[in-house]
Amino acid sequence: MRVAAPAKPAPARSEQIIVFRICGEQFAVSSASVQEVRSSDSFSGASTAINAPGLRKVRYVVRRGDRSLFIVSGALHFGLPPSAGALVFVLRKTRTALLVDGIEKMTAMTRLQALPKSFCHEERQWYRGLTAIDQTVIPVVHPEGFLSPEDLALLDAAMPPLENRDGEDAEGTVSAA
Amino acid sequence: MTVSAELELQSFVLLRLGERRFAVPANQIAELVAPSRVFKFPHHTTQIEGVILRRGRIVPVCDVAEMLIGKKIMSRRLYLLAVRHYGAQTEWVALPVTGECELINSEMTPAAESDAPHVAGWLSHAGDVIEILNVDAITPGPSEIGAEHEVPDVLEARP
Numbered sequence: 001m002r003v004a005a006p007a008k009p010a011p012a013r014s015e016q017i018i019v020f021r022i023c024g025e026q027f028a029v030s031s032a033s034v035q036e037v038r039s040s041d042s043f044s045g046a047s048t049a050i051n052a053p054g055l056r057k058v059r060y061v062v063r064r065g066d067r068s069l070f071i072v073s074g075a076l077h078f079g080l081p082p083s084a085g086a087l088v089f090v091l092r093k094t095r096t097a098l099l100v101d102g103i104e105k106m107t108a109m110t111r112l113q114a115l116p117k118s119f120c121h122e123e124r125q126w127y128r129g130l131t132a133i134d135q136t137v138i139p140v141v142h143p144e145g146f147l148s149p150e151d152l153a154l155l156d157a158a159m160p161p162l163e164n165r166d167g168e169d170a171e172g173t174v175s176a177a
Numbered sequence: 178m179t180v181s182a183e184l185e186l187q188s189f190v191l192l193r194l195g196e197r198r199f200a201v202p203a204n205q206i207a208e209l210v211a212p213s214r215v216f217k218f219p220h221h222t223t224q225i226e227g228v229i230l231r232r233g234r235i236v237p238v239c240d241v242a243e244m245l246i247g248k249k250i251m252s253r254r255l256y257l258l259a260v261r262h263y264g265a266q267t268e269w270v271a272l273p274v275t276g277e278c279e280l281i282n283s284e285m286t287p288a289a290e291s292d293a294p295h296v297a298g299w300l301s302h303a304g305d306v307i308e309i310l311n312v313d314a315i316t317p318g319p320s321e322i323g324a325e326h327e328v329p330d331v332l333e334a335r336p
Contacts, residue, residue: 025219079219111233113234116268117261117318118222118225118237118239119225119237119318120318126219126220130228138218
């Protein structure tokens with residue numbers, strides 16, 4: 001009789017994430033979702049002010065070819081105190097450039113727990129789930145969760161005319177406030 | 178006591194919030210745990226104050242004191258991990274309590290129509306009439322979740 005070889009445990013799948021900070025709060029985003037990381041200063045030259053009624057978290061837009069990237073203040077999106085933001089994450093497959101305070105670390109997560117169902121408001125759109133890194137629970141953001149289709153429609157309607165889009169804002173910086 | 182009377186007894190966990198005691202059916206309690214670090218992050222569900230890590234699970238902490246006794250509790254001694262139902266699915270929710278908990282056997286008087294939604298029934302113990310809590314009614318979340326919205330508790334990380 002042949003004894004079956006013990007099954008090898010499947011290697012844990014892991015996902016590379018960037019842990020970042022906004023107003024002292026930690027969040028994580030999949031590294032694969034971040035197309036580029038720029039300093040907010042380097043973004044300011046190409047930004048144009050935009051004013052969409054009821055959407056305070058977006059104050060600037062950047063044109064890239066025929067695409068518009070809306071700069072979302074992470075602080076205002078999450079209801080935190082306004083923060084200038086030092087870095088911009090350009091999120092892949094979205095029209096969002098997320099303004100954050102800084103990167104905490106890059107690491108890997110092996111387990112992502114679905115957001116408990118007790119959380120039943122906007123946070124369900126904000127977060128893919130929760131993960132524990134070094135015994136600390138960190139929410140993992142949903143790249144598509146920063147701007148809803150309704151938000152994008154509002155922003156498209158509020159886009160300044162093309163001839164005015166080349167101008168830089170007076171202060172020359174991207175500001176979240 | 179007759180056999181039929183014994184069969185009607187149910188187990189309940191008595192918990193204390195401030196000066197008041199409440200009961201939860203014991204079969205809806207997963208565990209009683211010591212206070213641990215509450216992790217907070219931005220969200221808009223006001224009844225949830227954060228989450229705790231327990232045996233690798235992330236459990237939301239729901240402070241029910243304000244709803245039940247009209248004020249938040251400042252001192253807490255334990256978390257009662259209760260089973261919350263969402264349709265056919267269940268999840269743990271941590272309820273902060275201020276005193277020792279007690280396991281008792283008692284008969285349950287079903288709630289009347291005039292009782293508040295959070296009252297599942299009543300029991301009598303040591304001269305007190307005590308509310309039996311409906312955990313689903315005192316904690317936030319959808320009451321029913323369709324199959325199309327079901328998500329596994331643990332999502333696989335992407336390689």
